[in-house]
Amino acid sequence: MSATAAAAPRAERPAALEVENVVAGIGPLTILQGVSLTVDAGGVTVLLGANGAGKTTLLRTVAGLLAPRSGRILLYGEPIGGRAAHLVARAGIGHVPSGRELFSRMSVSDHIELGARLCEPKRRAELRDRVLTLFPEIAARLRQAAGTLSGGEQMMVAIARALMTDPRVLLIDEPSTGLAPKVVLSIFRTLPQLQSRGMSVPLAEQSLRSGFSVADRAYILRDGRIVMSGRPAELAADAGVVKAYLGG
Ligand SMILES: Nc1ncnc2c1ncn2[C@@H]1O[C@H](COP(=O)(O)OP(=O)(O)OP(=O)(O)O)[C@@H](O)[C@H]1O
Ligand SMILES: [Mg+2]
Known part of the structure; x- marks a missing residue:
């Protein structure tokens, strides 16, 4: 050189x-x-x-x-x-939109699965574990309808949904x-x-x-x-x- x-x-x-x-x-x-x-x-x-x-x-x-x-x-x-x-x-690129844009009758778990549809199937379980560890508050409410969550919990669901795409x-x-x-x-x-x-x-x-x-x-x-x-x-x-x- x-x-x-x-x-x-x-x-x-x-x-x-x-x-x-x-x-x-x-x-x-x-x-x-x-x-x-x-x-x-x-x-x-x-x-x-x-x-x-x-x-x-x-x-x-x-x-x-x-x-x-x-x-x-x-x-x-x-x-x-x-x-x-x-x-x-x-x-x-993951996006947590203005106003969170959750579906009020869908559960926490459904929102996480929505995000998971954009990630590689073999990584879903690992990503799901990761977001639920990050937000234990929503891990305890997987079956609860998003519309019945507190504002803070809704924010966590919106972030969790975006994180399921494993964004950079x-x-x-x-x-x-x-x-x-x-x-x-x-x-x-x-x-x-x-x-x-x-x-x-x-x-x-x-x-x-x-x-x-x-x-x-x-x-x-x-x-x-x-x-x-x-x-x-x-x-x-x-x-x-x-x-x-x-x-x-
Ligand atoms: N769908 C739309 N149709 C017409 N004008 C729009 C639309 N969306 C945004 N605007 C206009 O574009 C400008 C920027 O809006 P934007 O929502 O990006 O602002 P923002 O900084 O996010 O405000 P906020 O803090 O209130 O959320 C505003 O003047 C708004 O009225
Ligand atoms: Mg805005």
Whole structure:
């Protein structure tokens, strides 16, 4: 090997998720106006923004529920933008949608089986054991109808369903909505266990405080644009953050 080749930088490991200049919308409405962000492998990245900033639209676009009009979405360097949602799920993206979207009459177990339909049959038992160990609260209620669970338990079922696809990247849309701070904390406490398996978690949040507490990188979204980004500790100390968040 020549000295030059030896000194050449090695190709960097790609980020878990890269969103590059994505424009997306619904019908004639353009909502995401060229969004770019990076989620590191094994990281928790928070997307912060007020009502209507575009957080849900961004997560839905990454999940393949909405096709980007332009721009790229890369999962470990592989372009996935524009693929159908079930193919995006197969590629390794799990999605916990806004409002959880559970079927109220279906049981906890049924929801877990729904997620399992997208994973390899021979891995189902192992994945089921893993999610039930992560959330013992729902393991004790497998036969209970989802509509009769508490908000926190419903959130756990929505996460468990997404984890059954064994994702490399887990998108979580506003896990704290409608939940008591103590319940939110107990859900956030499970994230390091996912990270320890190399999973990356982009999550949408309205609350700056709770978003900063859980993430290692933060983006602030307003009117479909990223207006600020950085490490949570730096942003929390920056007086411009609230203005960026609220606009004006
Ligand atoms: N199906 C739709 N039809 C028309 N407009 C929509 C639709 N979905 C979203 N929008 C608009 O797109 C913008 C972004 O909405 P989005 O739901 O992505 O925001 P958000 O940041 O998730 O807000 P929230 O914190 O309230 O969940 C809003 O102005 C919203 O009204
Ligand atoms: Mg939303």
